[in-house]
Amino acid sequence: MCSDVIDDWVQIGLPAKAKVKAEFGHLPPDDEQNRECEMEAVNLSLINIQTYPYVREKMARKALALRGGYYDFVKGCFELWEVKSIIHHEDSASSTTQIHNIYVVSITL
Template identity: 55%
Template structure:
């Protein structure tokens, strides 16, 4: 509800739930660290899809006035 300085984080990380669900279905047999890495990458795809849910973004992409790009960087290994 935004009553504390960190409440926004709870809402922000909810976007990871879709990625987690997909990874559990497709990579659930893998060790947890590999599932986590896949989830990190899938979260980028989910974020891009979320951006496309905004009509003005989708229209700009379809009109080739805007291109969306996602990236994943491993801060541990560089």
């Protein structure tokens, strides 16, 4: 049972892995490719949370701001994303969503 939960949880990140492989597949799988995948998983989480209608509604009213972060333990650097606008669905059956207007603030510790 425990491994089923972990398998389901890991499956959530597969679109991030696919995107990174498509964009960085020419590079050898190394720390940099892993870093990109970890950061894309943060973006994916920001997209997924916006599938809840009450989250989108509060974001539209500017009553909620979403942020994502990534801490690089080796470099001692923290990067913070702030979502500037909500996702847009072309149709409700579409599984394709995008985050627009994200900016990154890097803080080196």
